[in-house]
Amino acid sequence: MPTIHATDRTGVTREVEAETGLSLMENLRDKGGMDIAAICGGMASCATCHVHVDVDWMDRLPPAEPDEIELVEFTEAYDEARSRLSCQIRVTEDLDGLRLTLAPEA
Amino acid sequence: MPDAPVFEVDPRAFWSDPYPDLARMRAEAPIARVPQLGGAVLMTRRADIHREEKRIEVFSSRQPEGLMTKLMGENLMRRDGEAHLSERRALFPALSPRTVRETWLPLFRERTAAILDDLAPRGEADLVRDYAMPVSAEALKLITGLTNMAAAEMDRVSQGMIDGCSNYAGDPAIEAHCHDCTASIDRHIAERMPRLSAAPDMSAISVMERAGLGPDRISANTKLIISGGQNEPRDAIAGAAWAVLRHPEVRDAAVAGLLGWDAVFAEYARWISPIGMSPREVAQADTVEGIDFTPGTRVFLMFGSANRDEDAFDAPDRFDPWRDTSAAIPFGAGPHFCAGAAASRALIAEVALPMLFERLKGLRLAGEAPFGGWAFRGPLAVPVAWDA
Ligand code: HEM
Ligand code: FES
Numbered sequence: 148m149p150t151i152h153a154t155d156r157t158g159v160t161r162e163v164e165a166e167t168g169l170s171l172m173e174n175l176r177d178k179g180g181m182d183i184a185a186i187c188g189g190m191a192s193c194a195t196c197h198v199h200v201d202v203d204w205m206d207r208l209p210p211a212e213p214d215e216i217e218l219v220e221f222t223e224a225y226d227e228a229r230s231r232l233s234c235q236i237r238v239t240e241d242l243d244g245l246r247l248t249l250a251p252e253a
Numbered sequence: 254m255p256d257a258p259v260f261e262v263d264p265r266a267f268w269s270d271p272y273p274d275l276a277r278m279r280a281e282a283p284i285a286r287v288p289q290l291g292g293a294v295l296m297t298r299r300a301d302i303h304r305e306e307k308r309i310e311v312f313s314s315r316q317p318e319g320l321m322t323k324l325m326g327e328n329l330m331r332r333d334g335e336a337h338l339s340e341r342r343a344l345f346p347a348l349s350p351r352t353v354r355e356t357w358l359p360l361f362r363e364r365t366a367a368i369l370d371d372l373a374p375r376g377e378a379d380l381v382r383d384y385a386m387p388v389s390a391e392a393l394k395l396i397t398g399l400t401n402m403a404a405a406e407m408d409r410v411s412q413g414m415i416d417g418c419s420n421y422a423g424d425p426a427i428e429a430h431c432h433d434c435t436a437s438i439d440r441h442i443a444e445r446m447p448r449l450s451a452a453p454d455m456s457a458i459s460v461m462e463r464a465g466l467g468p469d470r471i472s473a474n475t476k477l478i479i480s481g482g483q484n485e486p487r488d489a490i491a492g493a494a495w496a497v498l499r500h501p502e503v504r505d506a507a508v509a510g511l512l513g514w515d516a517v518f519a520e521y522a523r524w525i526s527p528i529g530m531s532p533r534e535v536a537q538a539d540t541v542e543g544i545d546f547t548p549g550t551r552v553f554l555m556f557g558s559a560n561r562d563e564d565a566f567d568a569p570d571r572f573d574p575w576r577d578t579s580a581a582i583p584f585g586a587g588p589h590f591c592a593g594a595a596a597s598r599a600l601i602a603e604v605a606l607p608m609l610f611e612r613l614k615g616l617r618l619a620g621e622a623p624f625g626g627w628a629f630r631g632p633l634a635v636p637v638a639w640d641a
Contacts, residue, residue, distance in 0.1 A: 187586070
């Protein structure tokens with residue numbers, strides 16, 4: 148079970164015991180009980196599952212599809228070096244130790 | 254487990270103001286069958302809708318026998334799963350945030366400025382008919398690719414389809430009018446198609462053609478965009494302007510740049526959601542919050558009610574653009590999340606509202622603004638005056 152170190156918007160970090168096969172968004176929301184709106188339910192449509200991934204982890208994640216990039220690029224908290232939509236990342240064992248922070252709400 | 258309890262409403266009162274009934278439903282019978290609304294089961298709490306809308310295997314958008322499918326063809330909003338996704342992807346380039354910013358936004362500004370040039374010397378107007386309607390229609394002409402359609406015709410065919418799709422009583426005159434509206438759209442598509450094929454652009458019709466969608470799919474999805482893309486921005490522009498004019502502290506802060514127009518729009522869409530409801534059909538038996546759902550049951554997800562849920566918002570009946578609206582779901586809460594959300598925000602919060610207050614100095618209300626509707630809700634007229 149990969150462990151994900153997720154920091155919420157108040158700066159508190161939780162260790163989320165993640166389930167592989169589910170998306171990162173589902174893990175943060177359902178396993179981690181984090182305050183992530185994920186309004187569209189993982190459709191890469193609402194950008195409310197935006198996270199800032201620690202820079203050293205960015206290259207180790209599966210690359211973003213064009214739809215994801217286009218949506219996240221236009222959010223207020225966009226940071227090219229760190230921004231991802233957590234609903235577009237499937238959790239695998241390789242993500243054990245991943246560190247991220249929930250992006251500020253728009 | 255029991256079936257949904259029955260909750261009775263007076264259809265006329267519900268149309269003129271659904272919020273008191275919805276508040277009672279959330280408190281007493283949050284999932285209830287309403288005989289006066291075609292016997293549909295209404296889901297009224299934010300948490301239930303936010304959770305259940307994602308379970309498309311139970312709450313399906315497929316309604317092959319539904320009025321919308323019969324009158325407008327099977328569009329992407331009435332599909333689920335891969336069939337839905339592939340068409341959404343085909344349409345995406347026309348409505349993506351980048352296309353909105355780079356292609357549509359400058360044109361929205363240009364068209365809106367022209368409408369204001371016309372309006373400014375008059376000194377008085379109905380904001381619904383004279384401003385919000387043409388601004389919304391001009392934007393939709395660009396987005397669909399139907400630049401050959403008059404603004405008033407865009408408004409007429411949109412309303413005609415909406416009336417047709419809610420014609421549960423089967424009034425033949427409403428149905429005939431709806432057919433006339435969809436025929437007009439098909440004529441306009443046929444006229445534009447050769448040009449768009451010769452000179453492709455970012456319009457919905459053109460991107461769908463490039464993605465390989467056939468004429469039926471293009472026609473059905475264009476009708477969906479028109480039925481869903483005209484009234485809502487129109488109602489949001491006129492309604493938000495009215496709300497701002499009724500709250501001088503909001504107007505002053507927004508005009509001074511101390512409060513973002515995006516926050517004004519987000520709060521208006523929460524407070525009086527332009528789309529109050531999205532329908533589903535139960536595809537397999539299931540139990541939710543102790544209520545049994547049987548296959549074939551029509552379910553209404555009441556977004557307008559979710560956005561006034563006391564569990565999600567403090568003093569939900571108050572218009573307060575300074576509040577946190579991130580829990581609001583005016584664009585839906587599942588895979589059918591509004592495809593036009595980025596276009597709407599740009600049109601309404603970056604163009605229509607700021608340009609209106611910038612251009613018409615001393616803008617003020619000049620009469621009552623009656624509101625109507627529960628599935629779609631907005632002001633019927635907003636009489637205003639300004640210093641011409
Ligand atoms: C204030 C403006 C608007 C509001 C409040 C709004 C709201 C909504 C809502 C509530 C839904 C249904 C979501 C669901 O069932 O989960 C929807 C769907 C949709 N809207 Fe909008 N809408 C607006 C403007 C627009 C515009 C301008 C367009 C197009 C130019 C548009 C195109 C669509 C489409 C294509 C769908 C179907 C998406 C799907 O089924 O995947 N909307 N909208
Ligand atoms: S949940 Fe909506 S974009 Fe990820």
